[in-house]
Amino acid sequence: MTNSLDAYLILSGLLFAIGTFGFLARRNAISMLMSIELMLNGVNLAIVAFGSFIDRLRPNASVIALLVIAVAAAEATVGLAIVIAIFRNRRTPLVDEYDSMRQ
Amino acid sequence: MTIPEVIPIVNVRWDDILFLILATVMIGSALLVVILRDIIRCGLAMMVCFGALAGIYVIAGAPLVAATQVLVYIGAISVLVLFAIMLTQTKAAPARLVFQTQAVPAALAAVVLAIIIALAVGSTDWGAAGTRVRTATDALAKVLFQQYVLPFEIVSVLLLAAVIGGVFLAKRDEGEPL
Numbered sequence: 001m002t003n004s005l006d007a008y009l010i011l012s013g014l015l016f017a018i019g020t021f022g023f024l025a026r027r028n029a030i031s032m033l034m035s036i037e038l039m040l041n042g043v044n045l046a047i048v049a050f051g052s053f054i055d056r057l058r059p060n061a062s063v064i065a066l067l068v069i070a071v072a073a074a075e076a077t078v079g080l081a082i083v084i085a086i087f088r089n090r091r092t093p094l095v096d097e098y099d100s101m102r103q
Numbered sequence: 104m105t106i107p108e109v110i111p112i113v114n115v116r117w118d119d120i121l122f123l124i125l126a127t128v129m130i131g132s133a134l135l136v137v138i139l140r141d142i143i144r145c146g147l148a149m150m151v152c153f154g155a156l157a158g159i160y161v162i163a164g165a166p167l168v169a170a171t172q173v174l175v176y177i178g179a180i181s182v183l184v185l186f187a188i189m190l191t192q193t194k195a196a197p198a199r200l201v202f203q204t205q206a207v208p209a210a211l212a213a214v215v216l217a218i219i220i221a222l223a224v225g226s227t228d229w230g231a232a233g234t235r236v237r238t239a240t241d242a243l244a245k246v247l248f249q250q251y252v253l254p255f256e257i258v259s260v261l262l263l264a265a266v267i268g269g270v271f272l273a274k275r276d277e278g279e280p281l
Contacts, residue, residue, distance in 0.1 A: 002122045005232045013220030017213045022137030024209035025202045052164040053232040059246040062238050065168045070258045074265035076180045080187040081272035093191040
């Protein structure tokens with residue numbers, strides 16, 4: 001099982017789908033950011049799996065995975081700062097109450 | 104004494120068992136992240152999920168990526184998320200409703216997405232896929248600091264910009280109440 005690429009790819013697809021559900025369904029902005037992190041991890045798992053099974057991609061895939069991790073860290077920093085800034089104005093972390101543009 | 108590669112009685116390889124355990128832990132804790140009511144527990148489940156994923160990276164043969172996963176995700180991003188949760192907890196929290204009204208269509212969409220990905224993976228013939236080989240860290244370092252040195256530097260500038268932007272966004276203005 002660990003020697004088939006399909007197992008890793010299906011696992012990463014599952015993780016991505018769980019993240020999609022969380023992003024679409026949760027009300028809390030931080031929960032949505034955590035779901036985005038899950039989706040990024042799913043994609044990263046697929047990249048690493050391709051790198052370990054396909055000879056031509058071997059060192060490159062790990063480099064790309066490392067760069068994705070660094071960009072995800074930057075995304076988390078800015079995203080959480082935005083959530084905290086909105087929370088300071090609106091006093092709620094729930095995204096469905098951010099409706100002042102609609103009124 | 105060396106451990107045999109195959110478990111004697113049930114005739115299953117050790118890393119298959121390990122992969123199954125880690126995959127179960129990872130998917131289970133990822134589900135907990137999206138369905139738990141208490142958001143602090145969601146953050147802790149996210150740390151468990153990232154730890155299990157680091158183990159899967161080791162099995163897949165990318166130990167440096169696994170180490171970076173532990174350092175960056177478990178050490179930095181999870182702590183950042185937990186801090187943000189604690190800063191945005193109101194007195195009324197945890198909120199009565201965890202999910203939006205569109206939770207059921209979202210669940211359907213996620214299930215359909217997972218099925219489509221599984222079908223696409225299963226029906227594709229990965230002709231170039233050989234056997235699993237460990238990524239040598241010195242080869243990785245050579246590629247990272249020669250071929251990919253420009254993306255590496257750009258990412259470092261991006262991280263600096265993100266840190267400055269985060270501080271600027273989350274900073275209180277003068278005289279503004281907490």
